[in-house]
Amino acid sequence: MLSRHNPQLNANGELIHLLSIDGLPRDVMTHILDTAGTFLSVNDREVKKVPLLRGKSVFNLFFENSTRTRTTFEIAAKRLSADVINLDIARSSTAKGESLLDTIANLSAMHADMFVVRHSESGAPYLIARHCAPHVHVVNAGDGRHAHPTQGLLDMYAIRHYKRDFAQLSVAIVGDIVHSRVARSDIHALTTLGVPDIRAVGPRTLVPGDLGEMGVRVCHDMGEGIRGADVIIMLRLQNERMSGAMLPSAGEFSKTFGLTPAKLALAKADAIVMHPGPINRGVEIDSSVADGSHSVILPQVTFGIAVRMAVMSIIAGNEA
Amino acid sequence: MRILITDGRVVDPASGRDERADVAIDAGRIVAIGRAAPDFEPARRIDASGCIVMPGLVDLAARLREPGREHEGMLESELKAAAAGGITSLVCLPDTEPPLDEPGLVEMLKFRARKMSSCRLFPLGALTRGLEGEVLTEMAKLSEAGCVGFSQADRPVRDTMVMLRAMQYAATFGHTVWLRPQDGWLGKGVAASGAVATRLGLSSVPVAAETVALHTIIELVRATGARVHLCRLSSSAGVALVRAAKAEGLPVTADVSVHSLHLTDDDIGYFNADMRLTPPLRQGADRDALRAALADGTIDALVSDHNPVDDDAKNLPFAEAEPGASAVELLLSLALKWGQEMGLGLPRTLARVTSDPVRVLGAGLGPLSASAGRLVEGGVADICVADPAATWQVTREALTSQGKHTPFDFAASGTALPGRVRATVLAGGMSFEAR
Numbered sequence: 001m002l003s004r005h006n007p008q009l010n011a012n013g014e015l016i017h018l019l020s021i022d023g024l025p026r027d028v029m030t031h032i033l034d035t036a037g038t039f040l041s042v043n044d045r046e047v048k049k050v051p052l053l054r055g056k057s058v059f060n061l062f063f064e065n066s067t068r069t070r071t072t073f074e075i076a077a078k079r080l081s082a083d084v085i086n087l088d089i090a091r092s093s094t095a096k097g098e099s100l101l102d103t104i105a106n107l108s109a110m111h112a113d114m115f116v117v118r119h120s121e122s123g124a125p126y127l128i129a130r131h132c133a134p135h136v137h138v139v140n141a142g143d144g145r146h147a148h149p150t151q152g153l154l155d156m157y158a159i160r161h162y163k164r165d166f167a168q169l170s171v172a173i174v175g176d177i178v179h180s181r182v183a184r185s186d187i188h189a190l191t192t193l194g195v196p197d198i199r200a201v202g203p204r205t206l207v208p209g210d211l212g213e214m215g216v217r218v219c220h221d222m223g224e225g226i227r228g229a230d231v232i233i234m235l236r237l238q239n240e241r242m243s244g245a246m247l248p249s250a251g252e253f254s255k256t257f258g259l260t261p262a263k264l265a266l267a268k269a270d271a272i273v274m275h276p277g278p279i280n281r282g283v284e285i286d287s288s289v290a291d292g293s294h295s296v297i298l299p300q301v302t303f304g305i306a307v308r309m310a311v312m313s314i315i316a317g318n319e320a
Numbered sequence: 321m322r323i324l325i326t327d328g329r330v331v332d333p334a335s336g337r338d339e340r341a342d343v344a345i346d347a348g349r350i351v352a353i354g355r356a357a358p359d360f361e362p363a364r365r366i367d368a369s370g371c372i373v374m375p376g377l378v379d380l381a382a383r384l385r386e387p388g389r390e391h392e393g394m395l396e397s398e399l400k401a402a403a404a405g406g407i408t409s410l411v412c413l414p415d416t417e418p419p420l421d422e423p424g425l426v427e428m429l430k431f432r433a434r435k436m437s438s439c440r441l442f443p444l445g446a447l448t449r450g451l452e453g454e455v456l457t458e459m460a461k462l463s464e465a466g467c468v469g470f471s472q473a474d475r476p477v478r479d480t481m482v483m484l485r486a487m488q489y490a491a492t493f494g495h496t497v498w499l500r501p502q503d504g505w506l507g508k509g510v511a512a513s514g515a516v517a518t519r520l521g522l523s524s525v526p527v528a529a530e531t532v533a534l535h536t537i538i539e540l541v542r543a544t545g546a547r548v549h550l551c552r553l554s555s556s557a558g559v560a561l562v563r564a565a566k567a568e569g570l571p572v573t574a575d576v577s578v579h580s581l582h583l584t585d586d587d588i589g590y591f592n593a594d595m596r597l598t599p600p601l602r603q604g605a606d607r608d609a610l611r612a613a614l615a616d617g618t619i620d621a622l623v624s625d626h627n628p629v630d631d632d633a634k635n636l637p638f639a640e641a642e643p644g645a646s647a648v649e650l651l652l653s654l655a656l657k658w659g660q661e662m663g664l665g666l667p668r669t670l671a672r673v674t675s676d677p678v679r680v681l682g683a684g685l686g687p688l689s690a691s692a693g694r695l696v697e698g699g700v701a702d703i704c705v706a707d708p709a710a711t712w713q714v715t716r717e718a719l720t721s722q723g724k725h726t727p728f729d730f731a732a733s734g735t736a737l738p739g740r741v742r743a744t745v746l747a748g749g750m751s752f753e754a755r
Contacts, residue, residue, distance in 0.1 A: 006590075013622040099635075099636070100636065100637070101635050111324030120638055120639070121637035121638070121639050122520055122521040123520065123521055123522075123590070123637050123639075126590050126591045127593075143521075143637075144637075144639070145519070146521030178518075181521060184521060210513065210518050211518060213515040213518060260488075270371055
């Protein structure tokens with residue numbers, strides 16, 4: 001069907017929106033990671049700015065609260081010299097009954113050049129990309145359970161930084177995968193980059209068997225899941241899922257699937273431990289692991305700014 | 321009015337008649353099929369050369385949105401749309417606002433529909449008051465007001481004791497209970513469980529939502545003897561359960577929507593909200609099983625599942641978008657497309673949208689049941705004249721329905737549909753003529 005046309009690419013196959021890693025060609029992804037590498041040095045300079053987005057207006061539209069992700073996008077846009085406008089929509093117009101597309105139309109009338117969108121519903125950034133003016137670019141900063149593509153890309157940046165090559169890796173993703181947009185974006189990125197062994201680890205309520213159709217090996221045993229892994233990505237367990245029909249308690253999750261030094265010892269000696277943050281110490285990850293020598297959780301945050309600069313500068317340079 | 325339909329290919333699925341003939345109509349009845357009497361002087365002639373002349377279509381599932389959702393559809397707009405689709409009898413669901421649980425509401429709908437002379441309207445009454453699944457409705461009174469059966473629409477009764485009582489009570493008076501098999505707890509998602517829902521991060525409805533409900537309903541049919549019509553089957557496993565229930569001789573019938581017959585969850589593409597439907601689209605194997613079951617008669621009828629939805633309700637993130645699509649105008653085309661793809665021939669294809677749905681309605685139709693959905697001399701003149709060779713592109717402009725959303729929109733599908741209705745005759749009068 002015609003509606004299957006990948007909306008994040010233009011007719012020349014260039015990136016005009018970043019909506020998902022699903023359907024992102026490998027060369028585009030590699031280009032983003034390479035570009036992020038050049039921006040990493042900008043962050044070390046005394047004057048941390050380049051003029052690539054000078055005169056452009058970037059609107060941060062967070063329909064769902066997230067101080068951390070919004071801040072990293074704001075820093076990235078400012079380092080590209082863009083004007084940044086933060087809108088905390090969860091507490092403003094939609095609370096007054098304005099529809100999503102009306103909000104977008106109004107902000108477009110203020111001459112927005114780029115929308116960075118976080119929304120609680122899967123697919124919301126696609127709707128916005130379909131209805132905004134052709135010169136406006138959309139970056140998905142997390143939609144429902146669907147995708148968090150800049151997180152996926154920064155995770156790939158971190159893996160490439162520490163492991164160099166994707167072709168021989170074993171990567172374990174542990175925790176609440178079914179509800180995780182980070183896990184989906186990581187899985188698409190890892191399969192696109194040719195990682196041969198991706199494991200999705202957790203109880204059956206959080207890691208259903210049909211995840212296998214995304215190209216991962218489903219493991220319901222933590223030991224089997226992380227044995228010999230080069231990379232362990234721990235996911236955040238949302239508070240509302242710690243006790244209910246998905247899991248009996250945070251304590252039981254910590255006991256069975258939390259990452260402790262003893263379980264980490266099953267992974268490769270030089271394994272890295274990643275987490276998209278914010279972490280629940282003592283739930284999915286032990287403090288001694290989060291702060292330990294295998295952890296690259298804080299470098300992930302630093303890479304995140306460079307990756308977001310790369311994404312914004314690349315899509316702003318391409319036309320629909 | 322005297323009407324003469326000349327030179328068409330007359331197809332009557334019920335009798336198997338398939339021949340070139342004229343059809344003469346007088347005073348609301350078919351007076352001759354073949355050659356009209358020499359002294360028959362028609363006020364209207366319809367040249368049907370190249371067209372099929374068939375019974376008016378009978379659609380067992382449509383929402384007209386009135387009362388309560390007039391901004392999405394009105395009785396007048398949707399009945400006109402039905403006539404444009406060649407439909408002469410339409411069953412509407414009780415989940416209006418307020419629900420059809422009061423005889424007065426049903427009488428009002430029937431009265432207004434009759435005045436419009438676009439299409440016969442047969443409401444389903446609410447099975448429980450307010451569709452809340454707790455208190456039975458006054459089925460005898462509702463039936464007298466014109467209800468042809470009783471239904472919960474998409475609001476399953478969670479309390480199985482209420483379900484048992486409702487079926488016992490309906491069976492007392494010989495009423496059919498129309499149920500969409502969907503477990504109230506398992507059926508809360510927005511897409512079918514499977515690779516697509518997993519990849520898109522959409523909450524999902526497992527097949528068990530349908531099969532658990534079917535097991536319960538079938539067991540209660542065994543216990544009560546109630547006659548049940550199973551609405552909108554969506555899965556291969558569901559089809560197997562219905563096939564077994566029929567083989568056992570239980571009094572059940574079933575239908576499938578045009579959407580489940582032609583589409584799969586893959587068609588959701590990049591969150592296309594026009595594919596947000598209830599029940600959700602399932603996988604290719606399910607669609608194949610539904611197509612085969614409709615062909616072999618396990619599924620009795622093909623329905624439009626028409627539900628006009630406005631732009632405001634569709635231009636939302638997928639899960640928030642209102643489920644439904646305009647479909648009465650597509651029913652014939654999508655039946656023909658299925659029949660062609662299955663190699664069934666016209667009589668077998670058309671039976672599923674004419675005589676078979678009338679069989680499902682049974683005694684509910686009253687005196688009409690003898691000739692609705694059929695072409696017989698002396699019978700009621702509800703007729704559809706359609707050009708099977710013509711194709712058309714479904715666009716917003718081409719639709720009469722107030723709702724403009726359908727998965728078959730040409731802009732999205734790039735596919736034209738076969739078959740175009742040229743004229744619809746209702747009770748011997750013209751209810752639709754193509755310009």
